Structures are given as structure tokens and as C-alpha cells.
């Protein structure tokens with residue numbers, strides 16, 4: 768049962784280059800700022816560095832950027848009271864957790880609990896990774912399973928879920944926006 772007094776939480780799903788990040792940013796920008804952008808990506812090559820720099824350059828000055836490749840629950844908790852938070856993206860965060868020594872199940876449970884007891888509006892971006900063929904290596908299959916299960920757990924505790932396909936938002940939980 769959801770506590771209707773909790774600030775809104777919204778999960779935005781989509782494939783790569785589906786337009787999910789742009790859609791999620793628009794949802795946050797529709798709320799009063801300042802807005803907190805929690806980035807989970809780690810720049811591992813020059814292309815990613817350039818991509819991140821472009822995103823930073825394009826964001827309005829009302830955005831405050833926080834880098835949280837792994838310590839996501841702490842970053843969400845540290846955001847100023849009431850400030851809307853955008854997390855982009857949970858699938859990269861999951862990748863970072865799987866590549867570290869942390870226990871994936873514990874990390875996913877702690878994140879789900881933090882989202883469920885949110886103190887500020889949250890918009891969470893995640894990839895929908897399960898549409899392709901079954902990967903032929905065990906690590907990729909484990910990643911796909913964890914990513915799908917994390918999306919299910921989060922979908923259960925948020926108010927709204929949107930699937931972005933080819934730039935178009937499809938409401939899969941909650942009211943249309």
C-alpha cells in the first residue's frame with residue numbers, strides 16, 4: 768500500500784537512445800528548482816568524457832550535479848529537502864555495483880527501500896535491457912536478470928512508470944503526463 772503523502776516517484780524506462788533521459792529531465796524541470804542531477808556514469812573513454820561534458824554544458828544553471836557511480840542511496844539522502852532528484856541511470860549504477868565487491872542483492876534492496884521511503888520527488892531512469900536475444904555468456908545473463916528484477920522492484924514502489932520508445936512516452940503505471 769502506497770503512502771499518498773509521499774512525494775511523487777517516477778521510473779522512466781527505455782532502450783539506448785530512446786529519448787528516456789530527455790523525457791526524465793523534462794519531468795523534473797516541470798517542478799520548481801533547484802533540481803539535483805545524480806549521474807551514475809563513469810567516463811571510461813574519450814567519447815564518454817565528451818558526452819558527459821556536453822550534457823553538463825546543456826543543463827540549465829538550476830541543476831546541481833552529483834556524481835554517484837555506486838553510493839546512490841547516500842547521494843539521494845544527501846539531496847536538499849524537497850529538491851526534485853533525477854537519477855540517470857540505474858542500469859549503469861547496477862553495472863558499477865556488479866563490477867565492485869558489493870553484494871548486488873543488498874544494494875538493490877537498499878535502493879528500493881530508499882525509493883519507497885522517499886522524502887523528495889524522484890525521477891529514476893533505467894534501461895529496459897531484456898528485449899534482445901539471450902546473451903551467450905553468464906555475466907551478461909546475470910546482468911540482464913538483475914536489471915529486469917531491479918526495474919520490477921522499483922516499479923512496485925513508485926507512483927508512475929513510463930516506457931519511452933522512439934522518443935515517445937508510454938504510460939505503463941499511473942496517470943498520463
Ligand SMILES: Nc1nc2c(ncn2[C@@H]2O[C@H](COP(=O)(O)OP(=O)(O)OP(=O)(O)O)[C@@H](O)[C@H]2O)c(=O)[nH]1
Pocket residue numbers: 781782783784785786787788789805806807808809810818819822823832834855856859
Ligand atoms: N558522470 C556523469 N555522467 C553524466 C553527466 N551528465 C550525464 N551523464 C550520463 O550520461 C548518460 C545519459 O546520456 P546519453 O548517453 O546521451 O543517454 P542514452 O541513455 O544513451 O540515451 P537516451 O535513451 O536518449 O537517454 C547517463 O548515463 C548519465 O549518467 C554528468 O554530469 N556526469
